[in-house]
Structure formats: C-alpha cells, structure tokens
Amino acid sequence: MTARNLLLLPGDGIGPEAMAEVRKIIAYMNAELGAGFTTDEGLVGGSAYDAHGAAISESDMEKALAADAVLFGAVGGPKWDDVPYEVRPEAGLLRLRKDLQLFANLRPAICYPALANASSLKPELVEGLDILIVRELTGGVYFGEPKEIIDLGNGQKRGIDTQVYDTYEIERIAGVAFELARTRNNRVCSMEKRNVMKSGVLWNQVVTETHKRSYSDVKLEHMLADAGGMQLVRAPKQFDVIVTDNLFGDMLSDVAAMLTGSLGMLPSASLGAPDVKGRRKALYEPVHGSAPDIAGKGIANPIAMIASFAMCLRYSFNMIAEADNLEKAIAEVLDSGVRTGDIMAEGCRQVGTVEMGDAILAAF
Ligand code: NAI
Ligand code: MG
Numbered sequence: 001m002t003a004r005n006l007l008l009l010p011g012d013g014i015g016p017e018a019m020a021e022v023r024k025i026i027a028y029m030n031a032e033l034g035a036g037f038t039t040d041e042g043l044v045g046g047s048a049y050d051a052h053g054a055a056i057s058e059s060d061m062e063k064a065l066a067a068d069a070v071l072f073g074a075v076g077g078p079k080w081d082d083v084p085y086e087v088r089p090e091a092g093l094l095r096l097r098k099d100l101q102l103f104a105n106l107r108p109a110i111c112y113p114a115l116a117n118a119s120s121l122k123p124e125l126v127e128g129l130d131i132l133i134v135r136e137l138t139g140g141v142y143f144g145e146p147k148e149i150i151d152l153g154n155g156q157k158r159g160i161d162t163q164v165y166d167t168y169e170i171e172r173i174a175g176v177a178f179e180l181a182r183t184r185n186n187r188v189c190s191m192e193k194r195n196v197m198k199s200g201v202l203w204n205q206v207v208t209e210t211h212k213r214s215y216s217d218v219k220l221e222h223m224l225a226d227a228g229g230m231q232l233v234r235a236p237k238q239f240d241v242i243v244t245d246n247l248f249g250d251m252l253s254d255v256a257a258m259l260t261g262s263l264g265m266l267p268s269a270s271l272g273a274p275d276v277k278g279r280r281k282a283l284y285e286p287v288h289g290s291a292p293d294i295a296g297k298g299i300a301n302p303i304a305m306i307a308s309f310a311m312c313l314r315y316s317f318n319m320i321a322e323a324d325n326l327e328k329a330i331a332e333v334l335d336s337g338v339r340t341g342d343i344m345a346e347g348c349r350q351v352g353t354v355e356m357g358d359a360i361l362a363a364f
Helices: 015-033 046-052 058-066 090-099 113-118 167-182 198-214 225-234 246-258 303-317 320-335 353-363
Strands: 004-011 037-041 069-074 104-110 130-136 148-151 157-160 187-192 219-224 241-244 267-274 280-286
Touching: 004 015, 004 046, 004 058, 004 090, 015 037, 015 069, 015 303, 015 320, 015 353, 058 090, 069 090, 069 303, 090 280, 104 167, 104 246, 104 303, 113 320, 130 167, 130 246, 167 187, 167 198, 167 241, 187 198, 187 225, 187 246, 198 219, 219 225, 225 241, 225 246, 241 246, 267 303, 280 303, 303 320, 303 353, 320 353
Parallel strands: 004 037, 004 069, 069 280, 130 241, 187 219, 187 241
Antiparallel strands: 104 130, 104 267, 148 157, 267 280
C-alpha cells in the first residue's frame, strides 16, 4: 500500500479545534477504508513562537518538505500582535509557501443548495454554483522589485510596487488551470488587463500559446479582469475554471467566495511544481483566520477545514471517490438542517464544532 504522509499544522485560535475534526476523519479512513495515512504534527504561528521563538521551527519546515501534503489550520491572534515582524505568526505561512514553492492557489466557490439563501445574490444566481479560481501566488506585484517608498525631497514621497511576470511563471500556472479544467468541465477563463498592463499583454500571449501547444481540447476564453469582476457578481455560473494573477486573484477569489456564504465554509489548496514522480508539494488550509473572538468556545465551523481535507484527497492523493463522498457528506448534513452559529438559519438546529464534525463523519 502506498504510504500517504500528512503533516498537520493546527496553528492558533480555532485552528486546533477545526483540525481535531479532520483528525477524526483521517482515523476513520485508516481504520475503515485502509487509507494508510501517517500523520505527523508540528507547530506554526503564535504557538510555534511561544515554543521556539520562530513562526515555524527548522525541524517542522523539514517535515513539511518531506510530507506528501500539509494540512494547515490558522495562525495569529491578539496575543502576538507585538512580536517582531520577522517572527509574526503569518511569517510561518509565508515561509511554507516560499520553501514549498506553492505557486498555484486554488479557491473553489461552491454553493451548497441548503445555503443558497445565505448568499448576497439571488438564490437562483448561485444555486448549483461550482467555480474554481486558480490564482498565481508567488509572483506579480506582491513580490516584484523595486518595491519601496522613496523620499522625493520636496515634501513628497513615492510608493512603488512592480508587477513582474516571466514566461515560465505564466506557463506553469496556466498548465495547472488547464489540467484542472480537464478533470471538470473543460473550460478556462483567463483574466488580466492587457489593455493597460504590459504584464497583461504577456499573460494573454503565454496563456494562448500554452493552450495551443498542449491543451487545445480545453475551451479557453479571455476576459479583462475588471469585466470579470462584474460578470462574477452578475452571472457567476457562466464560469468554471478562472486563471489569473496574484493581485486580481486575491480580490476575485474573495468576491467569488462571498457569493457562497460564510468564511467558515471556504477551503483552499496551494500547489507547487510536480517532482520526478509527478507529485506536487501541497498545502491545504481554510480561508478563514484564527477567529480569536470565538476561539476556545467550541463553536467554530469546521467545514472549511474539512473541505480543505477533501481537496487534499482529490489533488494530492487522487482519492476522487473519497473526496466526492466527503463533500457529499457536508452537503447532506447541511440539507438536514444541522448548522454551526455562523451559518445558522431559521428552522435549523444549532450545534458546536465537535457535533458538526461528528455529523459529517456519520454521513461520510
Ligand atoms: P478571521 O477569519 O479569523 O475571522 C473573521 C470573522 O469570521 C470573525 O468574526 C470570526 O469569528 C468569523 N469566523 C472565521 N472563521 C470562522 C469559522 N470557522 N467558524 C465560525 N466563524 C468564523 O479573520 P480576522 O478576525 O480578520 O483575523 C483574526 C486573526 O487571524 C488575525 O490574527 C489574523 O492575522 C489571522 N488570520 C490568519 C489567517 C491564516 O492563518 N491564513 C488568514 C486570515 C487572518
Ligand atoms: Mg485576500
């Protein structure tokens, strides 16, 4: 049997509470489905800072590099607001993204039928929505040089950020999007602003060439990113896979996420380049943070974390049936009216983190 090595980094706040529910699913899959997961644990964020004075220790970084996949909870909280910038909790996540070279951020926006009424849009616009935003995560304006504030000496300052993309960066993110499209509905929409940005002109060219060279079976469409934003809130179901750069992807994925309801529902995956065996380094995490306002109360919604694990089954281990079943279990539990406080609605039954995890496990 293939070994499947997971590193669990629960982190701070509600991170450990949500991770505990995933641990139950892993134990069940090992005992009942012979899944063969081995798990190791590490510290990240504020809890790592308290233990080692760093946002992640070197030995936990080594474990992350050796694992088939990393499951990450959340980091941060008021307790660490004043720690030095280099060791602040978020530095642990940034280090993982950088050292594992996680250049592809996958953000699904799925509207569970039972929550269609919770959207800010009309239910009929979002019911059945299932789109995947593929955001470039390691390049673009967040990392390009020069990046500085210059004193112009005349009472004025100048803030500079630089959008930079090289061919290989666009090719590899486009490749991820096209490959994912083949496992879905064979459609990709690429978004940039070629009308005003040189990097957008190059993005458009490279995506078009990559498509022509290796993925001409997939339907490719191009859209200006601002028009894409409008279309996302006007008629989101027209999209399937969207591929875009770091900055536009940051905003568009947050917009798309809110079409589908609460922060407590949203999973994500970050993937790296394939190794010689074709396996990608990968990290799976909920979109939400450590939620200090509800931490320790046992009321956090574990679905974002559990759905992140479903993505892990799908993308790191090719366990498609198991991933589908886990996502179906989430939908079933929501249909049955079981809800955590953040997604509570009239006529439903409110439960805590552990009961929600138990209900999903029972339906799995
Ligand atoms: P947050 O996502 O932690 O919380 C925002 C609001 O949503 C809060 O009211 C919270 O109670 C609620 N919420 C979030 N997840 C929930 C869940 N699973 N179930 C029920 N309610 C949930 O964002 P916030 O408050 O801006 O940041 C709190 C801390 O988390 C900060 O230290 C921040 O830096 C950190 N953070 C960490 C992230 C990460 O680890 N990737 C991402 C975002 C923030
Ligand atoms: Mg964002």
